[in-house]
Amino acid sequence: MKVLLVGESRDGKLLEYSYELFGFASQLGAETAMVLIGNDAALPSYGGTVYLADAGKYGEYNPDLHKRLVQAAVEREKPDYVVFMHTSYGWDLAPRVAALLKAPQVSEVVALAEGGFERPCCSQKMRQVVRPVGGPVVLTLQGGAFPALVPGGAPLKQTLEVAGEGRTEFLGYEAAVRKGVDLTRAEIIVSAGRGVGKKENLPVIAELAKVLGGEVGASRPVVDSGWMEAGAQVGVTGQTVSPKLYVACGISGAIQHLAGMKKSGFIVAINKDKDAPIGEVADVLVVADVMQFVPALTAKLAK
Amino acid sequence: MKILVCVKQVPDMESRFRPDAAGVWYAETDLAFRVNEYDEYAIEQAVLLKEQLGGEPEITLLSVGPDRVVEAIKKGLAMGADRAVHVRDPAAHLKDPFQIASIIAAYAKGEGFDVIFTGMQSLDRGSTQVGVAVAEALGYPCATTVVAFEYADGTVTVKRELEGGVKGTVRLKTPALVTCQLGLNQPRYPTLPNIMKAKKKEVAVIPVEQLLQEEARLVLAQFSAPAKKGGGVVLEGEVADQVDRLIGILKDKTAVLR
Ligand SMILES: Cc1cc2nc3c(=O)[nH]c(=O)nc-3n(C[C@H](O)[C@H](O)[C@H](O)COP(=O)(O)OP(=O)(O)OC[C@H]3O[C@@H](n4cnc5c(N)ncnc54)[C@H](O)[C@@H]3O)c2cc1C
Ligand SMILES: Cc1cc2nc3c(=O)[nH]c(=O)nc-3n(C[C@H](O)[C@H](O)[C@H](O)COP(=O)(O)OP(=O)(O)OC[C@H]3O[C@@H](n4cnc5c(N)ncnc54)[C@H](O)[C@@H]3O)c2cc1C
Numbered sequence: 001m002k003v004l005l006v007g008e009s010r011d012g013k014l015l016e017y018s019y020e021l022f023g024f025a026s027q028l029g030a031e032t033a034m035v036l037i038g039n040d041a042a043l044p045s046y047g048g049t050v051y052l053a054d055a056g057k058y059g060e061y062n063p064d065l066h067k068r069l070v071q072a073a074v075e076r077e078k079p080d081y082v083v084f085m086h087t088s089y090g091w092d093l094a095p096r097v098a099a100l101l102k103a104p105q106v107s108e109v110v111a112l113a114e115g116g117f118e119r120p121c122c123s124q125k126m127r128q129v130v131r132p133v134g135g136p137v138v139l140t141l142q143g144g145a146f147p148a149l150v151p152g153g154a155p156l157k158q159t160l161e162v163a164g165e166g167r168t169e170f171l172g173y174e175a176a177v178r179k180g181v182d183l184t185r186a187e188i189i190v191s192a193g194r195g196v197g198k199k200e201n202l203p204v205i206a207e208l209a210k211v212l213g214g215e216v217g218a219s220r221p222v223v224d225s226g227w228m229e230a231g232a233q234v235g236v237t238g239q240t241v242s243p244k245l246y247v248a249c250g251i252s253g254a255i256q257h258l259a260g261m262k263k264s265g266f267i268v269a270i271n272k273d274k275d276a277p278i279g280e281v282a283d284v285l286v287v288a289d290v291m292q293f294v295p296a297l298t299a300k301l302a303k
Numbered sequence: 304m305k306i307l308v309c310v311k312q313v314p315d316m317e318s319r320f321r322p323d324a325a326g327v328w329y330a331e332t333d334l335a336f337r338v339n340e341y342d343e344y345a346i347e348q349a350v351l352l353k354e355q356l357g358g359e360p361e362i363t364l365l366s367v368g369p370d371r372v373v374e375a376i377k378k379g380l381a382m383g384a385d386r387a388v389h390v391r392d393p394a395a396h397l398k399d400p401f402q403i404a405s406i407i408a409a410y411a412k413g414e415g416f417d418v419i420f421t422g423m424q425s426l427d428r429g430s431t432q433v434g435v436a437v438a439e440a441l442g443y444p445c446a447t448t449v450v451a452f453e454y455a456d457g458t459v460t461v462k463r464e465l466e467g468g469v470k471g472t473v474r475l476k477t478p479a480l481v482t483c484q485l486g487l488n489q490p491r492y493p494t495l496p497n498i499m500k501a502k503k504k505e506v507a508v509i510p511v512e513q514l515l516q517e518e519a520r521l522v523l524a525q526f527s528a529p530a531k532k533g534g535g536v537v538l539e540g541e542v543a544d545q546v547d548r549l550i551g552i553l554k555d556k557t558a559v560l561r
Contacts, residue, residue, distance in 0.1 A: 010465075061463070061471055064444070088465045091423075091431040092447040098432070099439035104401070104520030107430040116524050122329065122427050123316040129525035140431075167444035169474040171460075176468030188559055212559065224486035237468045245559045252316070266557045267535075268549065273317055274537065275528075283535040284552055286545050296546050301560075 001030040004079035006070060007050075008089050009038030010060060011173070017085055018044060019148035024083060024141055026149055027112060035073040035160070037066055047153025051076070053160040061089075064166035067096040072160050074101065079136055086140035094140050104132035110145040124255055124277040143236075143259065180231030181215050188214025188245045191234055191261075192222050195250020195271065195290055199227040204294050205249055211301045217241065217261075219251045235260035250290045253278025270294065304360035305414065308349045308384060309407055309421040309433070311339040312368055312375035316426055320528075327523040328396055329427075338375045341422025343382075343490040344483040348452050349420050350383035351488060355454065361385050363416075367406055368395040373506065380501035381493030387504065392511035399521040400428070404436030409514040411441060416478060418459065423448050423482040434482035445480040446473045450487050 005021035007014060014036070025032045034044060035051040037058055043050060051073040058065045070093070074082060082097060084090030086108040098105040111118040116131035117139065183189060190209040192202055209216045217239075218232040234241055235257045246264035251257060253269070253276055261267070262281045269282035270290050279285045286293055314320070314334040323330040338346075346364070353360045364379040364387040366372045376387045390406055392398070398406070411419065419441075421434035431447075438445030450470065451462035459479050462470040475481075493501070536552065538545045553560050 010469075015466075061473065086431075088448050088463060092435065092463075095432040095435035096439055098401070099436055104399070105430070105432055106521065107432060113525075116522075120529070121429060121526075122314070122320050123429075125316065125528075126320050126329070127525075127527055127529045128327070128523060131522045131524045133520050133522060167475065168446060171472040171474060173465075174462065174470040174472065176470075220485060225489070233468075236466055237464060245553070245557055266553075266559075268553075274539075275319060277529075279534060279537070280529070280531075283556070284538060284549060285535060286538045286549060288538075288542060288545055292542050293545060296542050297549065300546050300550060 001028065002077065002079040003028065003030040003032055003081040003083055004073055004077050005032055005034045006082065006084045006090070006093070007034050007036035007038070007044060008085060008087065009036060009042040009055060012039055012041055012055070014038065014042040014044055017087070017143055017148070019150050020085060020141060020143065020146050021083055022046065022151055023146040023149040027146060030081070033073070033077050033079070035070055037069060043155050043157070045153065046151045046155055048151070048156065049158060050155040051158050051160045059166070059170050061168070061170045062166040063093055063096055063168060065162060065164065066093055067100055068162045068164070069160050070097050071100050072162055074136065076158075082136055082138050084138070084140045086142050090140045094138050098138040101136060101138070103136050103138050104134060105138040105140070106130050106132055107140045108142045109139050110142045120255070123252065125275060142255065177230050180229050183215055183217055183232070183234065183239045183241045186215040186241065186243050188212045189217045189234070189241055189243045190214055190247040190249065191217035191219060191251060192228070192249050193219040193251030194221040196222070197250070197291065201291060202227060204291065204298070208247065208294050208298045211298050212245070214243070214245070219257050248278055248282070249294060251278055252276050253280065304356060304417045306349045306352065306360050306362045307411055307414070307416040307419045308342070308345050308362060308364050308379065309419070309437070310342045310346065310364050310366045310375055310379055311422070311425045312336045312366065312372040313339045313425055313427040322526045326526060328526050336371055336374065338378050339422050339425050341424060341426075341483055341485065344485065344487040345420035345422050346379045346382050346384060347488045347490040348483060350491070352418065352454055353383065363388060365390065365407060365410060367392050367403055367511065369393045376506060377501055378493060380504045381498045382491055383497070385504065387506045389506055389508050390511050390514060391508050395511075399519045400430040400432040401436055401520050402515065402517050404433045404440060405517040406511060406514045407433070407437045408440035409516065410509065411437070418454070418477055419443065419480040421480065421482050423484050434480060438480040441480070443478050443480045444475045445482070446475060447482040448484045449481045450484050452481065452487065
């Protein structure tokens with residue numbers, strides 16, 4: 001069995017999570033090759049074949065050309081699977097490659113399963129097993145699901161070229177906005193999620209943070225609706241934190257939020273839904289209404 | 304200008320999900336359905352674009368699914384879309400993302416839409432494929448995961464959200480498709496007069512057989528709850544008691560309480 005792994009580079013550097021692709025390939029027991037739109041400096045530490053296309057020429061975001069570059073590598077390598085990470089690059093490019101190859105695509109794979117691939121559904125609350133029909137098969141992998149593996153060695157470089165132009169014009173990157181407190185240094189964080197209900201309820205969360213001597217964080221919808229500043233957001237597109245204590249109030253535990261806080265020392269979740277996915281990472285799940293439980297906890301701690 | 308918005312109806316994610324009789328997807332009994340959250344941003348952006356252009360563009364909503372999806376369509380019409388197409392498919396759940404995209408593309412092909420908005424993913428299946436696959440089938444350029452959208456003179460300029468909160472700015476010529484990410488705008492709540500007005504708007508019904516030409520590429524083999532990995536302590540019962548038990552655990556297991 002053969003897999004073609006699609007590496008990712010940004011600003012001329014290989015993105016670290018590209019090594020998770022090798023972890024997946026090794027679980028599958030497959031032969032590997034990689035395709036990368038990047039440059040020599042972004043080559044992985046890997047002794048196999050790397051089809052390298054010059055990002056200087058093809059751009060770091062140019063899906064029309066990138067899909068054809070991947071297709072060119074597929075034609076040379078004839079893989080059974082073409083594997084991306086489930087990232088803003090992967091979920092953008094993979095369906096285009098699938099369309100070009102007339103291939104089935106399974107997105108956000110978390111495990112190999114009997115007769116197919118396991119993936120989350122219903123906002124991570126459930127799992128499904130999906131079996132692709134025909135091949136090659138396009139896959140995207142959930143970040144963190146397959147441990148990274150650095151094979152080591154120097155790549156056998158093969159240069160890829162395609163002609164033509166893309167229809168999207170990439171105008172550049174914009175750095176993340178970082179305003180407000182630096183949550184990465186906080187020892188205690190109390191975070192508010194949509195389950196807090198409304199902006200007017202937020203002081204209840206702040207008061208708990210205050211008696212605990214901690215900072216206030218938030219899930220994305222709380223920031224998106226303007227209840228709190230963007231700097232407070234915890235998660236893949238916010239801050240990655242690892243306090244000694246993380247208290248998640250009315251937060252469901254979406255993978256993008258978990259990515260930012262699951263390394264916390266001790267996690268307490270307050271959620272009225274006993275099945276909320278946050279329960280997977282919480283050391284203590286309090287099944288309660290935030291607006292009843294949190295003020296009661298604050299009052300007791302204040303004594 | 305003609306605008307298309309693709310809308311999926313999904314269950315409320317706070318629901319308790321149970322497998323259906325075949326054990327491959329959720330059973331619909333006891334589930335409340337709503338508009339996919341990402342698609343609310345798509346509808347709102349279409350309405351904002353219409354307003355920007357002085358009301359000239361016509362917004363069509365499209366949803367593939369059983370009769371219940373008409374509720375989702377009505378919400379979109381009340382938010383400001385002009386008309387809707389319900390591709391009636393009692394077995395939409397037996398289609399894979401590629402088939403759903405082919406159905407949407409088959410409808411859109413002759414219609415000459417200038418801008419198509421979809422969500423970046425659905426909350427229930429979340430394959431993040433349908434929007435891009437529609438664009439590919441129609442030969443439209445497409446940008447995904449959009450958190451800012453501007454339109455001027457046949458050009459769409461968007462910000463794509465990347466990992467770590469970094470954004471990438473991309474420019475496309477219309478006709479184009481964009482997939483909308485959370486936080487793109489503030490979706491409006493339909494007002495009562497607009498809900499009343501929406502009742503008079505056209506909802507064309509097209510049976511799915513007229514649009515579907517593709518075979519499935521994926522088979523659903525199983526649907527189940529994730530295996531509980533160890534997991535922590537679950538505290539249920541009276542609030543006062545929960546408070547005492549939590550404080551006890553925190554004193555015991557962490558050094559944060561003095
Ligand atoms: C590319 C991408 C990047 C993203 N980046 C981030 C990110 O950086 N950070 C982030 O947080 N999200 C991010 N998200 C969004 C993420 O997928 C979720 O939508 C989000 O985390 C959900 O926030 P929530 O848990 O507050 O809300 P919901 O998912 O709506 O959950 C609310 C929870 O509150 C509970 N609840 C409701 N009422 C009460 C009550 N009265 N008492 C107790 N509990 C109650 C409910 O049971 C539910 O579990 C991203 C998404 C994408 C696609
Ligand atoms: C065997 C099988 C059984 C299934 N059972 C069910 C079921 O019972 N119920 C169910 O809801 N799903 C079911 N599905 C999944 C369903 O067919 C998919 O949800 C569908 O293919 C769309 O993919 P997605 O939700 O992953 O879309 P995504 O690619 O994640 O969605 C992106 C965007 O595409 C648009 N879009 C997606 N679907 C539609 C639609 N139907 N109409 C209009 N626009 C849309 C929306 O704008 C959405 O935001 C089943 C699939 C299979 C293979």
